[in-house]
Amino acid sequence: MTKQNLAEKILLHLANCLDFGASYTFQKKTGISGNIFRDLAGIKTNDFRDSITELKKSQFVEKKRQYDGSILVSLTERGRLRALNIKFKELGRKKGQWDNRWRLIAFDIPEELRKGRNALRYKMKTAGFYELQKSLFLYPYDCKKEVGDLVKLFRLEKYVRFATSDFIDIQDQLKHHFKLS
Secondary structure (H helix, E strand, O other): OOHHHHHHHHHHHHHHOOOOEEEEEEEOOOEEEOHHHHHHOOOOHHHHHHHHHHHHHOOOEEEEEOOOOOEEEEEOHHHHHHHHHHHHHHHHOOOOOOOOOEEEEEEOOOHHHHHHHHHHHHHHHHOOOEEEEOOEEEEOOOOHHHHHHHHHHOOOHHHEEEEEEOOOOOHHHHHHHHOOO
C-alpha cells in the first residue's frame, strides 16, 4: 500500500466515525490499537505515523495527546472535504450489480448558499450522475451516504431531497448512459 493510499484510507476511516475522530495508541509488537483502525492491522507503525504527520501538515487532521497516552486524531473541515472528494471519486468508479432502482437527488438551494449548491452540483457531475435538470440528478447505485455527507458539510439538509424510483420514462437512455444491462 502506498503512503498516498494509506493516507486516503485513514481519512476515510475518520470520515466514517460518528464524530470525525478516533484515538489510537502504539503498542510494542502488536502495533496500532483502536477500533477504527482495525483493518489497518498489517500497516507498519512508522508508515501509519508518517501518514498521520503528512495529513496534519496538509491540515486535514488535528492530533491531541490524551491523558491516558493515546492520541486523538480528528478531521478538520478541510479534511472532511478531502474525504468527501475521495468518496465521490470512488463513487464515480462504482460498478456492479444494478438493483433496478434510480436514485434521484433534487434540490432548491437559495442564492445565498451558492457555494454549497455549486459544490453539490459539481461533485455529482464529476462522479458521473446524470443531470436530468439543473437541480435534479439521477444515479443507478446507492449514493445516499455520500450525498448526505456533502449536504451536511455545507448545511443544505433543508434544501435537498433524496428519492428512489423503479421507473422513469427515459429508462433506456439512462441504461445506455450508465452502461447498464
